[in-house]
Each structure stands twice: as structure tokens, then as C-alpha cells.
Amino acid sequence: MQQPPPSSFPCSRPGPSRRFCVAPMMDWTDRHYRYFARLISRHALLYTEMVTTGAVLQGDRARFLGYSPQEQPLALQLGGSNAQDLAQCARLAEQAGYAEVNLNVGCPSDRVQNNLIGACLMGHPELVVDGVKAMLDACSIPVTVKHRIGINGRDSYEQLVDFVGQLQEAGCETFIVHARIAILEGLSPKENREVPPLRYEVVQQLKRDFPQLEIILNGGLTDLDMMQQQMDELDGVMVGREAYHNPYLMAEVDRRFYGDPAPVRSRIEVLHALRPYIAAHLAQGGAMHHVTRHILGLFQGLPGARHFRRQLSTEIHRTDQPLALYDRLVSEMTERTQPQDCSL
Ligand SMILES: Cc1cc2nc3c(=O)[nH]c(=O)nc-3n(C[C@H](O)[C@H](O)[C@H](O)COP(=O)(O)O)c2cc1C
Known part of the structure; x- marks a missing residue:
């Protein structure tokens, strides 16, 4: 199998290309789905389901970190906020051969909020900064953050710029931005993927304000033409539900987004x-x-x-x-x- 191209974006750590990513999705993007997805696209960057630091450190490590080599390039998504635990997990991710480790700052579920995991961390940027710094110190693979454009009560553009700016100072170079806010009370996780309006223009503005950062757009992307248009301004796209429900969409990804003319599997x-x-x-x-x-x-x-x-x-x-x-x-x-x- 041909090696996937490295990132064309000039990050300080060598890493995979993120022009087309398949989103982390609990219960959906398990290793079986990822193996299947890889049979359709050789280049798409795949993400694991979120794994909490507690599960990795106290649970069955082979189960939570195991994957087939064919799934590469593959990123591990972590949920957690304790800097020491995140650092230890980032080290284990690198040892296990993951191409990237990503921190979840976008999940709105009550269950994770109680443990200071996910979107609620947008209200605690100092914890995210400490966590990301510790992860960067602990490993040499890229450390990325997936987040929302805000949360209720902290949803101004200035606050988003402050959040991203602090993480940039901590050394984070890649941000995957779900282009809607999360409402932390009263909406289910599913509603939180549908009810708050998508605001791609906010993510585009973020890229204009931080041109040196790699900004990947996520949320509501279903059509390859639309994704390609977004790439005029942004560095890549992350696709979740459409890549799951309509997986053959990925058959065109290698040619369109990676310039690979190799024949695709029917x-x-x-x-x-x-x-x-x-x-x-x-x-x-x-x-x-x-x-x-x-x-x-x-x-x-x-x-x-x-x-x-x-x-x-x-x-x-x-x-x-x-x-x-x-x-x-x-x-x-x-x-x-x-x-x-x-x-x-
Ligand atoms: C079933 C399901 C599980 C999800 N689990 C995660 C997760 O573990 N970590 C995460 O960051 N986002 C998770 N998400 C959110 C997706 O990664 C993505 O941000 C969201 O679905 C918006 O992208 P889309 O409109 O392309 O689906 C999940 C989404 C779905 C549908």
C-alpha cells in the first residue's frame, strides 16, 4: 500500500495530512469501522472514539489502545483534564504508534461534564492549556484540540480568540473546530449536534486571525464540492455522520483532496x-x-x-x-x- 502523504501544512511536528478527517464518534468509529473506512480511502485521517484517560490508565489497555496497522494514519482522541494523566496517555499513544493525539473539548454530555471532560473545558481554558502543554512535553507526535466555537455563557468571538490564543502560546498548532456552540444544560448530545446553528464564518474568521495555525472545519459537511470550497480558506475538513451513514463518499477523497489518481475500490x-x-x-x-x-x-x-x-x-x-x-x-x-x- 502506498504511504499516505505527510501534512502539507507547516507544523513543527511531522504528522499526517488533515485535509480530510473522519470524526471521532463514540460507538461508531471503533476499530471495525476504521478498518472498513480504510478500504475505501487510503489517505483520510481516521480518529478513534474518545477514550478517557481513566480508561487508558486503569482499564484494559489493549482494548482501549489496540488497532490494526492497516487503519493508519490514525489519531487517538483523549477525554480528560488532569495534566499528568493526559501526559501519560500521550506517551502511551506515541508508543502505540498513533500518528496524533487529540484532546476532546467539544463533547457536551452531562456524564463527561461531571468529570471535567469535553466542551465544558472551554470554560476552563487554563486546564486545557496545562493539559496540552503536558501532552506536548510528554510525546513527539502532534497534539491537537477539537473544540466548539463556544459554550453557552462563553460564546463571544473574543472569548474564542482568547481560548485559541492561549493554546497557541502553549504550543498547539492544529485546531479542529466544530462550527457551533455547545449548550451545556438542557440539550442532549444529539440535540447539541443539531440545534445550535452552524457558523462556518466564525471558523473562517479564526483562520484569518490565526493564519499560522492549522484550522480544520467540522460540522454538517455532507457534500464533497462544499468541502472543497471550504478548503479555499481552511486547511481541511472533518466529517462525522455523513462518513458513517454514507461511507462510499470517501471513495473520491484520495483523488480530490490528496491528488492520488490510483483506482478506487468499487x-x-x-x-x-x-x-x-x-x-x-x-x-x-x-x-x-x-x-x-x-x-x-x-x-x-x-x-x-x-x-x-x-x-x-x-x-x-x-x-x-x-x-x-x-x-x-x-x-x-x-x-x-x-x-x-x-x-x-
Ligand atoms: C454517535 C456520535 C458520537 C460522537 N462521539 C464523539 C466523540 O467521541 N468525540 C468527539 O470529539 N466528538 C464526538 N462526536 C461529534 C463528532 O465528532 C462531530 O463533531 C459531530 O458529529 C459534527 O460533525 P458532523 O456534522 O460531520 O457529524 C460524536 C458524534 C456522533 C454522531
């Missing part, structure tokens, strides 16, 4: 390439749906998409021959989609 070729991975997972005692629950949207917009989704979400639980079901489904989808599947 959807059917992706399914064939995934089969040995599923077989290995089954051989280790895993269940097929652990992997295939992430691929339900592969045929979105094509004939047979519903059949594919239904077979993998219901029939799969009624069979004791999961691979036989998979093989039959691949044959059926090959027949149904062959002419259309050649085009993106």
Missing part, C-alpha cells in the same frame, strides 16, 4: 476485501455484526440498498452461518448494482 471490491477481516474476527470468537453493523450504508442511493441493510441488520441475527449469509449477499449485490457501481 463497493463490491470493498466487500470482498472486508471478508478476510470478518473471518478472522469470527475465528477469534467475535460476531459478524460487530463489523457489519458499520457497513449498512455502503449502498446508499443504489438499487438494493434497503435489502443490503435489512439482511445485515435482521437476518444476520437469525443465522448460525454468518459468512454464508455475507457471501450470498455479496453475490446478490453484485447482480443488483454492477452497472451503477462502476461510477462514484
Whole structure:
């Protein structure tokens, strides 16, 4: 496999290119999803689900830090605010071979707020600064921050500039900005991804005010043309839900955002390439749906998409021959989609 290009953005630490990133998503971007996504795009930078420092330091480390080498380039996202713990986790991330370690300052869930994790940290910039400094001192991979444009009660542009400015002074060079505020009381995490309005212009202004920083735009991006337009002003995009629900969107990413003219796998070729991975997972005692629950949207917009989704979400639980079901489904989808599947 060809090596993905390094970042074209002049950061002081060598790191992966962030022109197209797949967002960290709890329960969604687990290692099985990431393996599948990598079969579609060789260059997209993938992020783990958020892992708390407590889980890494006190939990099953192999479970929380493990991944397949094929998933690279891969960034670990941490949740936490204790500088010592963050430093220790950043060191472990580097040892485990991650290409980047990212701090979550965007998650609005009550559960994490109680532990001073996520978006509530935008109200405590000094904790984020201490944490980022400690992480930078502890490792030599890039340390990045994913945050919102504000939180309720602290949502002015001046406050955002103050937050980013303090982190810049601490040595952080890359900011992934979810272009809406988080409302920390009264909205569920899901509502917090939908209700506060998207304000791309705020992120664009941030880039104009901090041209030397790498600024990646996140939030509501669904269309590759729109993403490419944003890149006229910004350094990259991070895509969450669309990359999960419509994963074949990533088939065009290598050519469009990385200038790689290599042929892309068709959807059917992706399914064939995934089969040995599923077989290995089954051989280790895993269940097929652990992997295939992430691929339900592969045929979105094509004939047979519903059949594919239904077979993998219901029939799969009624069979004791999961691979036989998979093989039959691949044959059926090959027949149904062959002419259309050649085009993106
Ligand atoms: C199911 C789900 C889980 C998420 N988990 C995380 C997480 O662990 N860490 C994080 O920083 N953001 C998390 N997010 C937020 C996404 O990373 C992203 O910021 C958000 O979905 C907006 O991007 P999008 O509109 O492209 O989906 C999650 C989003 C979803 C839908």
C-alpha cells in the first residue's frame, strides 16, 4: 500500500495530512469501522472514539489502545483534564504508534461534564492549556484540540480568540473546530449536534486571525464540492455522520483532496476485501455484526440498498452461518448494482 502523504501544512511536528478527517464518534468509529473506512480511502485521517484517560490508565489497555496497522494514519482522541494523566496517555499513544493525539473539548454530555471532560473545558481554558502543554512535553507526535466555537455563557468571538490564543502560546498548532456552540444544560448530545446553528464564518474568521495555525472545519459537511470550497480558506475538513451513514463518499477523497489518481475500490471490491477481516474476527470468537453493523450504508442511493441493510441488520441475527449469509449477499449485490457501481 502506498504511504499516505505527510501534512502539507507547516507544523513543527511531522504528522499526517488533515485535509480530510473522519470524526471521532463514540460507538461508531471503533476499530471495525476504521478498518472498513480504510478500504475505501487510503489517505483520510481516521480518529478513534474518545477514550478517557481513566480508561487508558486503569482499564484494559489493549482494548482501549489496540488497532490494526492497516487503519493508519490514525489519531487517538483523549477525554480528560488532569495534566499528568493526559501526559501519560500521550506517551502511551506515541508508543502505540498513533500518528496524533487529540484532546476532546467539544463533547457536551452531562456524564463527561461531571468529570471535567469535553466542551465544558472551554470554560476552563487554563486546564486545557496545562493539559496540552503536558501532552506536548510528554510525546513527539502532534497534539491537537477539537473544540466548539463556544459554550453557552462563553460564546463571544473574543472569548474564542482568547481560548485559541492561549493554546497557541502553549504550543498547539492544529485546531479542529466544530462550527457551533455547545449548550451545556438542557440539550442532549444529539440535540447539541443539531440545534445550535452552524457558523462556518466564525471558523473562517479564526483562520484569518490565526493564519499560522492549522484550522480544520467540522460540522454538517455532507457534500464533497462544499468541502472543497471550504478548503479555499481552511486547511481541511472533518466529517462525522455523513462518513458513517454514507461511507462510499470517501471513495473520491484520495483523488480530490490528496491528488492520488490510483483506482478506487468499487463497493463490491470493498466487500470482498472486508471478508478476510470478518473471518478472522469470527475465528477469534467475535460476531459478524460487530463489523457489519458499520457497513449498512455502503449502498446508499443504489438499487438494493434497503435489502443490503435489512439482511445485515435482521437476518444476520437469525443465522448460525454468518459468512454464508455475507457471501450470498455479496453475490446478490453484485447482480443488483454492477452497472451503477462502476461510477462514484
Ligand atoms: C454517535 C456520535 C458520537 C460522537 N462521539 C464523539 C466523540 O467521541 N468525540 C468527539 O470529539 N466528538 C464526538 N462526536 C461529534 C463528532 O465528532 C462531530 O463533531 C459531530 O458529529 C459534527 O460533525 P458532523 O456534522 O460531520 O457529524 C460524536 C458524534 C456522533 C454522531
